[in-house]
Amino acid sequence: MRAEAQLLKGHLDTLLLASxxxxxxxxxxxxxALRAAGGATFDLPTGTIYPALRRLEAAGLVTGTWTEDGGxxxxxxxxxxxxxxxxxxxxxxxxxxxxxxxAILEPAR
Amino acid sequence: MTSPLIDSYVAGLHRRLPAALxxxxxxxxxxxxxxxxxxxxxxxxAARAALAEFxxxxxxxxxxxxxxxxxxxxxxxxxxGPVAGGCWAAALVLxxxxxxxxxxxxxxxxxxxxxxxxxxxxxxxxxxxxxQRTRLAAAASPAILALDAAAVTAALAAAPALTPALxxxxxxxxxxxxxxxxxxxxxxxx
Numbered sequence: 001m002r003a004e005a006q007l008l009k010g011h012l013d014t015l016l017l018a019s020x021x022x023x024x025x026x027x028x029x030x031x032x033a034l035r036a037a038g039g040a041t042f043d044l045p046t047g048t049i050y051p052a053l054r055r056l057e058a059a060g061l062v063t064g065t066w067t068e069d070g071g072x073x074x075x076x077x078x079x080x081x082x083x084x085x086x087x088x089x090x091x092x093x094x095x096x097x098x099x100x101x102x103a104i105l106e107p108a109r
Numbered sequence: 110m111t112s113p114l115i116d117s118y119v120a121g122l123h124r125r126l127p128a129a130l131x132x133x134x135x136x137x138x139x140x141x142x143x144x145x146x147x148x149x150x151x152x153x154x155a156a157r158a159a160l161a162e163f164x165x166x167x168x169x170x171x172x173x174x175x176x177x178x179x180x181x182x183x184x185x186x187x188x189x190g191p192v193a194g195g196c197w198a199a200a201l202v203l204x205x206x207x208x209x210x211x212x213x214x215x216x217x218x219x220x221x222x223x224x225x226x227x228x229x230x231x232x233x234x235x236x237x238x239x240x241q242r243t244r245l246a247a248a249a250s251p252a253i254l255a256l257d258a259a260a261v262t263a264a265l266a267a268a269p270a271l272t273p274a275l276x277x278x279x280x281x282x283x284x285x286x287x288x289x290x291x292x293x294x295x296x297x298x299x
Contacts, residue, residue: 027133028140045164046141050134051172058178058295075133 179246
């Protein structure tokens with residue numbers, strides 16, 4: 001597995017929560033949102049998004065509901081209040097971490 | 110609009126996973142395939158591209174298995190088991206439980222059910238590729254709940270006195286009963 005894929009896997013939960021921040025999405029739309037924002041960097045097997053969403057659901061961070069749209073049944077996911085809190089915490093943690101790493105890797109000359 | 114490659118993958122999902130999970134993942138794969146068709150790819154080419162993007166069946170079914178509710182329930186029960194077991198061992202030894210009026214058949218069947226339930230939980234907790242195996246937890250968890258309840262009932266009925274050690278063991282079992290009872294609906298649902 002490439003290094004980016006490994007890193008991505010570690011942050012997958014946060015990225016999935018972030019992709020639901022603007023409103024409910026189904027699995028395929030989540031995949032497209034990640035792809036649109038991250039391009040080829042987010043090159044993970046997209047089939048693994050579905051079990052990851054189920055894991056977030058079991059943890060109470062998202063809720064899933066079946067919806068029907070043009071004869072196609074899809075499972076749509078929305079953030080719960082706990083999911084929003086988790087996302088805010090993860091985001092703050094990531095900012096601190098990223099700025100610390102940047103300060104070390106790219107010191108002001 | 111479908112292809113034999115996609116169909117056989119979808120059949121594989123349905124073989125390995127509960128219907129709702131398989132349906133959701135299959136829907137995502139079909140959409141990916143249709144996306145490639147709409148972008149102008151031929152049937153074969155679109156199917157290959159969609160499958161490459163989606164990941165192989167072992168990986169996808171394996172991820173579903175790792176998040177299966179039965180697997181985490183089994184892990185929780187196995188992790189708390191030694192604590193409850195230790196409390197009971199201490200209480201029974203201190204209370205000289207071998208002198209209590211509990212029939213040998215009852216003791217034996219308790220032990221046998223416990224052994225089978227723990228083996229089933231071990232199988233569910235260590236499953237990496239078989240979702241089916243995680244469902245053993247749905248059968249083993251009510252058995253564990255019943256064992257905790259039986260232990261509490263028998264001890265309170267047969268013990269000559271409620272010692273602090275016995276009280277601790279009873280509390281440990283009641284706690285596990287509460288946790289197990291909360292998990293059961295989710296385990297039964299899938």
